[in-house]
Amino acid sequence: MKKTTIAMLAFACAVGMTGLANAGVVVIANPAVSTSALTAEQVSQIFMGRARSLPDGAAVTPIDQAEGSPARTQFNERVLGKNEQQLRSYWSRMIFTGKGQPPRSVASPEEVIRAVANTPGAIGYIDAKNVSPSVKVLYRAD
Amino acid sequence: MNKHLLALSVVAAALGSPAFAEEMADEQYQALEARLAQLEARDAAAPAASALDKIKINGFLSAGFGWADTADGQSYDTGLNSTVTHTADSVAGLQVDAQVNERTRAVMQLVGRGTDNFDAGLEWAYISWRPTDADEFRIGRQRDRLYLLSEYLEVGYAYPWARPPVEMYRADHPSAYDGLSWQRRLAAGAWQHDVTLSWGRPAIPSGDRGSVRSDDNVSLGIASTHGNWQFGAELTSASITVENSLFDAFSAMGFMPPSDRDKSVYATAGLQYDNGSLLVISEFTNIEVDGTLPDSQAAYLTVGYRFGKFLPHVTYSGTKLSDGRQPLLPLLAIQDDLFGNPSATPDLCPLIDPNPAAAFCLAVVPNMTPLPGTTMGIPFPADTLGRLMDREQQSVTVGVRYDFLPNAALKLDWTRVLDTNGTLGFFTPVNGDLFNTALPEQDVDVVRAVVDVVF
Numbered sequence: 230m231k232k233t234t235i236a237m238l239a240f241a242c243a244v245g246m247t248g249l250a251n252a253g254v255v256v257i258a259n260p261a262v263s264t265s266a267l268t269a270e271q272v273s274q275i276f277m278g279r280a281r282s283l284p285d286g287a288a289v290t291p292i293d294q295a296e297g298s299p300a301r302t303q304f305n306e307r308v309l310g311k312n313e314q315q316l317r318s319y320w321s322r323m324i325f326t327g328k329g330q331p332p333r334s335v336a337s338p339e340e341v342i343r344a345v346a347n348t349p350g351a352i353g354y355i356d357a358k359n360v361s362p363s364v365k366v367l368y369r370a371d
Numbered sequence: 372m373n374k375h376l377l378a379l380s381v382v383a384a385a386l387g388s389p390a391f392a393e394e395m396a397d398e399q400y401q402a403l404e405a406r407l408a409q410l411e412a413r414d415a416a417a418p419a420a421s422a423l424d425k426i427k428i429n430g431f432l433s434a435g436f437g438w439a440d441t442a443d444g445q446s447y448d449t450g451l452n453s454t455v456t457h458t459a460d461s462v463a464g465l466q467v468d469a470q471v472n473e474r475t476r477a478v479m480q481l482v483g484r485g486t487d488n489f490d491a492g493l494e495w496a497y498i499s500w501r502p503t504d505a506d507e508f509r510i511g512r513q514r515d516r517l518y519l520l521s522e523y524l525e526v527g528y529a530y531p532w533a534r535p536p537v538e539m540y541r542a543d544h545p546s547a548y549d550g551l552s553w554q555r556r557l558a559a560g561a562w563q564h565d566v567t568l569s570w571g572r573p574a575i576p577s578g579d580r581g582s583v584r585s586d587d588n589v590s591l592g593i594a595s596t597h598g599n600w601q602f603g604a605e606l607t608s609a610s611i612t613v614e615n616s617l618f619d620a621f622s623a624m625g626f627m628p629p630s631d632r633d634k635s636v637y638a639t640a641g642l643q644y645d646n647g648s649l650l651v652i653s654e655f656t657n658i659e660v661d662g663t664l665p666d667s668q669a670a671y672l673t674v675g676y677r678f679g680k681f682l683p684h685v686t687y688s689g690t691k692l693s694d695g696r697q698p699l700l701p702l703l704a705i706q707d708d709l710f711g712n713p714s715a716t717p718d719l720c721p722l723i724d725p726n727p728a729a730a731f732c733l734a735v736v737p738n739m740t741p742l743p744g745t746t747m748g749i750p751f752p753a754d755t756l757g758r759l760m761d762r763e764q765q766s767v768t769v770g771v772r773y774d775f776l777p778n779a780a781l782k783l784d785w786t787r788v789l790d791t792n793g794t795l796g797f798f799t800p801v802n803g804d805l806f807n808t809a810l811p812e813q814d815v816d817v818v819r820a821v822v823d824v825v826f
Contacts (some may be wrong), residue, residue: 265561270561279556279563281504296777308599312647314677314774318529321825324429325466325480326514327499339409 254303255360256368257345257350262287267352275311275352277319278329283350289333292344292353300338304354307370311328425470435460435529435821445798447788447817448537449486452801460486460534460821462525464494474501482525486542494525494547505556512549512574516567519603519641519654521546527823531650531772533784534819536671536688537797538764546576548588563596573609586610586632599646607637626688635660650675650682657693665761666694675772682772689765691792731759759796779824786817 255369256272258264264283267275274280283289294301296313305311311319323329335341341353346363360366437459440450446452449459452629466480470739476499483489497511507624514522518539524546550571557564590607610632655670661820667690675684770784788796791811798811 264750274558274563298821300395313777314680314682315647317774317777317825321431321526322523322529324468324825325431325464325529326522327466327468327476327480327495327497330427330468339407343410 254300254307254354254370255357255366256265256308256352256354256370257360257364258367259345259349259363260363261349262352262367264367265365268371269308269368272352272354272368276304276309276332278331279321283352288350290348290351292341292348292351293332294338294341294354295336296332299364300356302355303356303370308368309353312319319363372826404757412770427468428466429468430465430826431463431526431528432824433460433462433525433821435533435819436659437817437819439817440815441798442811444801445811446801447799447815448797449534449542451817458489458731460570460819461485461489462527463489463491464525466495471498475499484525493690498639507554509552509554510550512547513552513569513571514547515548515588515607516590516605517607517637518605518639518656518774519594526825527782527821528778528780531673531675531682531684532651532686532768532770533782533821536669536673536686536766536768538688538690538766539669539671541762541797548572549574550587553754561597565594567592586612599644601645602644603639603641605637605639608634609637610634612810633661648677650677650684665692667691667762668693684767684770684772686770688768689763690750691763692761703758706721762796763792765789765792778826779822781822782821784819784821786819788815788817789813 235277256267262283263285264287267284271280271284275283275289276293283290294304295302302313305313305316320331324331333351335344337357338355342359342361342364345351345353352367357369406789422440434457436455437449437458438455439447439453441452450456451459462482462484463480464480466478469477471477478495478497478499479493480495481491481790482494483491486602493512495512495514496512497509500508500510502508514524516522520530520540524535524540527533548569548571550569552567552569552571554565554567557566564823567590569590570587572587578799588607588609590605592605593603595602612632636659637656638658639654639656641652643653644651650673652673655668657666657668659666669688671686671688673684673686675682766786766788768784768786770782773781773783775781788811791798796811798815
């Protein structure tokens with residue numbers, strides 16, 4: 230048991246050592262969600278407040294990460310196709326015409342996983358290397 | 372053991388730094404475990420906070436300085452003149468969005484404008500009901516959608532200029548209506564369309580209530596998005612009746628047709644392209660008005676480019692009459708001045724000499740316009756009649772927006788008013804003395820500096 234533990238620990242460190250260089254961002258959801266995959270367009274609609282439910286009809290709650298975090302920057306660029314300034318202008322238009330509010334944001338990838346695992350209908354995005362079995366991957370951005 | 376292992380693996384992988392992993396001592400690991408437990412406990416206590424999530428409070432604030440190289444006794448647009456003014460472009464707003472139940476919300480927005488001494492008025496106050504994901508009904512006070520930026524005109528943070536082109540976004544039209552609207556979302560592949568139909572009565576600012584009665588407006592609009600492109604079109608039909616004894620008197624004399632539910636139709640189309648670096652915004656509107664006010668058109672084109680936090684931009688904008696100028700009547704606003712101000716020149720001057728007032732009139736006001744069929748005259752030259760209602764103007768604006776903080780932007784705009792084509796353009800006489808005011812010169816400079824904040 231001890232050998233296995235050390236081996237797994239070494240493996241985890243090795244994975245850690247590869248750093249952020251090749252990690253992509255993935256969109257994760259609560260495992261109870263019946264949808265098995267989403268397109269970039271669908272993810273974008275949800276995170277931009279234009280779709281309030283998943284393709285199967287279930288209500289969806291998007292979870293964002295803190296402004297400036299690497300995962301958020303990658304997500305904005307690769308999935309939403311917008312930079313932070315465009316998003317701020319967009320959300321101020323949406324808020325002050327009563328059309329929507331930006332998604333709730335949490336401080337760390339661990340909190341994203343926790344929020345997604347514990348909230349039915351929640352989806353979030355994290356760096357691919359942070360994925361844990363408690364969540365389901367719906368989209369991979371390369 | 373499994374749980375510790377999982378936590379350790381996740382943490383080691385997440386931190387991603389070989390140096391950190393090597394230094395990971397037991398105490399640090401314990402500290403992280405404790406932190407995880409703390410967060411878990413906080414999360415478990417969180418459900419109580421969700422009640423607060425149901426009420427969202429947002430606000431915006433614009434504080435600006437403006438200056439315009441106007442002639443004495445004139446001001447430009449929101450009240451800029453050759454003394455630097457602070458309040459003309461300043462606006463503050465607070466919005467409360469309360470989720471009543473899963474499908475219903477109540478939204479209220481209170482706005483105070485510097486031009487009104489920041490008297491806060493309820494700009495929006497409506498209930499929103501979403502029976503399906505694609506439909507939204509709103510009942511209550513809402514913003515008009517005459518032009519594409521109309522709904523969020525006060526939120527300076529949402530657009531690049533210190534103030535949207537004045538040739539289209541004039542300061543003097545009612546901005547809210549009380550009524551009902553229905554918005555439907557349609558998606559077709561990568562296109563997203565929002566179609567909105569609304570019906571309501573404009574909420575006329577209380578100062579103008581005596582002279583303008585507004586009947587119902589109907590409006591239909593579509594906003595479409597496709598990647599970096601946005602397109603919009605709005606069609607609004609409005610009708611107003613001018614109730615004003617001066618108007619009535621002049622129409623009784625055959626000088627103009629009476630005002631009765633004069634219809635005006637606003638047709639607007641616009642587009643925006645934004646790929647994160649290049650920004651292009653353009654709009655065009657055609658306004659057709661029955662009755663005495665002229666038909667007109669207005670348009671603008673803005674091109675900007677983002678360099679980091681800076682967005683310099685250049686805009687060309689203009690408005691012109693589209694049905695040829697006709698003799699028109701004085702603006703309603705001056706009626707109070709005529710009747711209310713005892714020292715003003717008499718509104719109707721007798722022209723026949725035995726009347727002692729005639730000599731006074733003729734001496735004080737040269738070039739009077741006789742009223743047909745009477746012995747009275749209107750105390751201003753006939754060609755001023757045309758000038759008073761016309762607004763033609765072309766201008767160029769060069770500006771830069773600097774996003775110096777995540778929720779704040781500084782804007783500096785320099786506008787050169789090129790030509791008002793013999794009309795008053797967007798210059799107004801300070802005392803409402805339209806009869807004796809000079810026409811604006813060519814090439815008048817206007818400078819605006821504004822800080823916009825949203826929270």
